[in-house]
Amino acid sequence: MELAMIGLGRMGANMAERLVRGGHTVRGYDPGEAARQQAEARGIVPHANLQNAVAALPTPRVVWLMVPAGQVVDDTIAQLRPLLAAGDMVIDGGNSNYKDTQRRGAQLAEAGIHYIDCGTSGGVWGLAEGYSLMIGGDADAVARLQPVFATLAPTPQTGWGHVGPSGAGHFAKMIHNGIEYGMMQAYAEGFAILKHKQAMDFDLGALAEIWRHGSVVRSWLLDLTADALKRNPQMDGIAPYVADSGEGRWTVAEAIDLNVSAPVITLSLLERLRSRDDDSYADKLLAAMRNEFGGHAVKQG
Structure with a gap:
């Protein structure tokens, strides 16, 4: 499968490399030039901007976000939205608040775009050991992404699963x-x-x-x-x-x-x-209280 990884920090780059090792084509974008260069050395196809990374993908497009939770996710989705079409899939693999995920999922669903939340555990060891993946969103979309999740997990059969509707992955x-x-x-x-x-x-x-x-x-x-x-x-x-x-x-x-x-x-x-x-x-005040009621010595700082 071919996908774009948006955010090539340590976690995103490690996940992308594991996918490359598993036979997938990963196109990557990060605003940092150094991150893009390092990603290229790991087998990831770098792009200088988000538009080129998405445009190079076959349809239906798969875009994986590994960006900091909060406003950065909303800003990235705002840039992605005009580049995507019905049937495309966006995966948020970061630690977003599940309520934000539900809101984003509902907004993208209006355009027929699937928003998949993937709670991801494994840290810096995931590249070698695999990642534990808790996945929320539309069941059919998750099933289409099975090759990606099976590659990232410790084994194709263990350590990952569809846990519920939109937001369930991030809640878990x-x-x-x-x-x-x-x-x-x-x-x-x-x-x-x-x-x-x-x-x-x-x-x-x-x-x-x-x-x-x-x-x-x-x-x-x-x-x-x-x-x-x-x-x-x-x-x-x-x-x-x-x-x-x-x-x-x-x-x-x-x-x-x-x-x-x-x-x-x-x-x-x-x-x-x-x-x-x-x-x-607070600790200073506690010491003062003990001195007041019991005459206990106060250690001078």
Whole structure:
């Protein structure tokens, strides 16, 4: 199959290369000339502008978007819309909010254009290991794209599937990332407790390696954690600042809207927010309160 990949950052370029390795023709566009040159070295056919990339495609056209969530997606669709016709398919493989996806899908459907949302997990390892793909949208359009999804997935039969109507793929990916927040927080807290038990002098990398085999907490995330601990057991050079890309916030908001209790995911998000305050006013006020009611000593900063 032939398609255009719009956005040749690390994730988009890796996905495009995996498709090329699987026998597909991938035309690529990115506003950065360096990104286009690097993509060409990986077997992707680069185009200097969006119009040329789309015009070169056979019909029905398939365009895969790997651009940042939010306004950039809307801007890209606005550029694409005059270049597309009924029967063409646009896939959003980024981390868009599912409500935005539903809106975009309804708008493009008026012109007979299929908008497919593909929640994509696999990160930097996807090129070698394959991607987990959660796909929403019209079932017939998804079926036509089966060769693409089967190539990107870990195997043609596993790691991907049509999960529901427009927005369902991005909704599933949102919850996937919320679960990921909780898992990461649990691992981080557990290893922090082990590290602080200095009398036992745990080798955290070695312990993680033990858990990787046979333990009920084994996972790919633990595999990656074990590697990180072996390379840098003291986490030297890493600031205690944890970013979030939005899906955790959306997951918590959705849980509230649906009256679903999700304390672990919610607290893991709050811990990420807390990590960014290196001069916590709240902590200072807590220390002052303890001093006021109990005369407890205040550590001078």
